[in-house]
Amino acid sequence: MELPVSFDTDVLISGAGAAGLTLAIDLARRGVSFQLIEQNAQPFNGSRGKGIQPRTMEIFENLGFVDRMAAAGGPYPPLCQYRPDGTHTTSLLTEADVFPTAAEPYAAPLMLPQFATEAVMRERLAELGHHPHFGIRLTGFEQDANGVTARIEGKGREQVIRARFLVGTDGGRSFVRHALAIDFPGEALGVRAIVADVRLEGLDRSAWHRFQLDTPATQVMICPLAGTDLFQLQAPVAMEGEIDLSPAGLTALIGARTGRGDIIVRSVSWSSVYVMSARLADRYRVGRVFIAGDAAHVHPPTGAQGLNTSVQDAYNFGWKLASVLAGAPEALLDSYEAERRPVASNMLRLSTRLLGEAKQGIMRRDREARQLDLGYRGSSLNVPGSVGGKVQAGDRAPDAPCRGQGGQRTRLFTVFKGPYWTLLGYQPRDRPSAIAGIRIVTVGAGQELVDDNGHIAEAYGIDPGQWVLVRPDGYIAGIFSSDGLEPRLSQYLVQMLPLRPVDMFEGS
Numbered sequence: 468m469e470l471p472v473s474f475d476t477d478v479l480i481s482g483a484g485a486a487g488l489t490l491a492i493d494l495a496r497r498g499v500s501f502q503l504i505e506q507n508a509q510p511f512n513g514s515r516g517k518g519i520q521p522r523t524m525e526i527f528e529n530l531g532f533v534d535r536m537a538a539a540g541g542p543y544p545p546l547c548q549y550r551p552d553g554t555h556t557t558s559l560l561t562e563a564d565v566f567p568t569a570a571e572p573y574a575a576p577l578m579l580p581q582f583a584t585e586a587v588m589r590e591r592l593a594e595l596g597h598h599p600h601f602g603i604r605l606t607g608f609e610q611d612a613n614g615v616t617a618r619i620e621g622k623g624r625e626q627v628i629r630a631r632f633l634v635g636t637d638g639g640r641s642f643v644r645h646a647l648a649i650d651f652p653g654e655a656l657g658v659r660a661i662v663a664d665v666r667l668e669g670l671d672r673s674a675w676h677r678f679q680l681d682t683p684a685t686q687v688m689i690c691p692l693a694g695t696d697l698f699q700l701q702a703p704v705a706m707e708g709e710i711d712l713s714p715a716g717l718t719a720l721i722g723a724r725t726g727r728g729d730i731i732v733r734s735v736s737w738s739s740v741y742v743m744s745a746r747l748a749d750r751y752r753v754g755r756v757f758i759a760g761d762a763a764h765v766h767p768p769t770g771a772q773g774l775n776t777s778v779q780d781a782y783n784f785g786w787k788l789a790s791v792l793a794g795a796p797e798a799l800l801d802s803y804e805a806e807r808r809p810v811a812s813n814m815l816r817l818s819t820r821l822l823g824e825a826k827q828g829i830m831r832r833d834r835e836a837r838q839l840d841l842g843y844r845g846s847s848l849n850v851p852g853s854v855g856g857k858v859q860a861g862d863r864a865p866d867a868p869c870r871g872q873g874g875q876r877t878r879l880f881t882v883f884k885g886p887y888w889t890l891l892g893y894q895p896r897d898r899p900s901a902i903a904g905i906r907i908v909t910v911g912a913g914q915e916l917v918d919d920n921g922h923i924a925e926a927y928g929i930d931p932g933q934w935v936l937v938r939p940d941g942y943i944a945g946i947f948s949s950d951g952l953e954p955r956l957s958q959y960l961v962q963m964l965p966l967r968p969v970d971m972f973e974g975s
């Protein structure tokens with residue numbers, strides 16, 4: 468065996484699914500050194516998580532690839548539900564009145580098969596000068612006070628990597644979670660199902676076809692996958708026994724359950740049989756090792772929550788990790804589990820409830836599934852004594868169309884774009900001096916932004932003279948008045964940024 472070649476990186480990310488790729492993109496744009504390894508030799512080629520929720524779209528906008536995602540995918544089609552007698556009803560998956568608003572630019576989920584989502588993410592990562600190392604598997608690690616020594620293997624050799632932090636974004640069967648002996652309590656849901664990407668004849672692509680004959684156990688769902696010529700086939704199957712996933716086998720299953728002999732599967736590009744469970748890791752961190760995404764939570768696919776929650780885990784963690792690597796207090800990293808674990812716990816409840824409804828033939832995705840109301844109101848990262856307007860510390864910072872003082876149209880999300888904090892002043896009396904890592908933007912007469920249609924005032928409900936501090940992941944850290952702004956900010960930001968108070972305000 469070849470002798471290990473050591474090299475150092477700040478972060479080793481194990482697993483290049485949606486969570487690992489999100490973290491990699493965020494670290495790349497922050498100039499953090501990392502290595503992203505993936506045990507599979509090739510990118511994942513299945514449709515699995517096909518629903519991108521509006522909150523994730525906002526994150527993808529900030530990371531610079533939302534329009535590429537939208538161009539590759541498309542909206543969810545209406546749901547066509549067939550009865551045993553062959554008649555059917557058609558309905559929308561979301562409420563009929565879901566439209567983009569000034570505060571929420573993405574209203575409905577986007578459909579994009581997971582392999583296409585990950586391809587767009589890899590393209591973005593490549594633009595930032597990085598790529599996943601395919602065919603490389605994490606096989607072991609030890610940690611000490613300063614870092615993690617990880618063993619990886621692949622391409623016929625073993626290597627040792629010394630990293631300051633290790634992040635396991637390695638999916639539901641997470642090697643990292645097991646190695647850390649983190650408990651993964653929860654329940655088996657007693658449902659086994661197939662998911663397969665197929666080319667077929669006999670169904671049109673204008674609807675998500677759902678055949679519900681007699682019992683939940685005989686359902687078949689066949690959804691045209693936007694941006695492809697494939698359909699995603701989903702069906703519960705018996706808990707035990709071999710399943711024939713060949714074109715002929717799937718054609719026979721569809722025929723037996725729908726009574727239709729005209730639906731013919733011509734080819735199968737990917738398929739899987741899986742057992743549903745709902746589990747949540749007891750901890751997301753042990754020392755210098757973290758888990759994120761499915762490594763930390765697994766649940767049924769109902770409601771299209773998993774990939775989205777995984778992306779948002781990574782997005783919550785990325786800025787904190789970068790900040791600590793640059794010198795911010797390590798305690799900042801504890802807020803990752805504190806903020807994200809309750810979100811996953813609620814998501815598990817939601818997807819399990821939706822699974823129960825699906826068994827009754829109800830397929831509805833309401834506002835909760837769109838993840839726009841997720842937030843961290845109780846977080847220790849919220850500025851103490853922050854005042855509440857229409858929004859409060861811990862809430863998602865809304866978007867708002869406005870104008871630049873130059874007359875051009877812009878939006879708050881354009882202002883927030885990039886790996887920064889934003890300090891937004893609404894008709895302020897004074898402007899604080901520059902702070903490294905914080906973009907200061909003011910709104911009002913003679914200021915940088917003009918709230919010409921009142922969307923900022925409407926969304927935030929703040930008073931003239933107030934300031935809103937927005938975190939790099941788009942959540943409000945605090946709202947406060949101009950009085951004592953600089954010392955207050957300084958006291959707060961010293962916990963978040965790699966700055967000493969004396970450096971914080973230029974000239975102060």
Ligand SMILES: Cc1cc2nc3c(=O)[nH]c(=O)nc-3n(C[C@H](O)[C@H](O)[C@H](O)COP(=O)(O)OP(=O)(O)OC[C@H]3O[C@@H](n4cnc5c(N)ncnc54)[C@H](O)[C@@H]3O)c2cc1C
Pocket residue numbers: 481482483484485486487504505506507511515516517518519581603604605606636637638639641642662741759760761762768770771772773774775776777
């Ligand atoms: C049928 C179905 C439908 C779904 N629909 C949706 C949906 O509509 N919307 C949604 O949000 N979610 C959906 N999901 C869930 C979604 O697919 C997952 O939540 C998502 O893939 C999690 O991303 P992740 O990056 O955490 O993990 P994964 O995508 O599982 O990625 C983990 C990666 O780590 C790699 N890895 C593992 N061990 C190692 C190791 N030791 N070394 C190196 N690499 C390793 C794996 O090969 C893998 O590529 C669905 C799931 C299923 C099964």
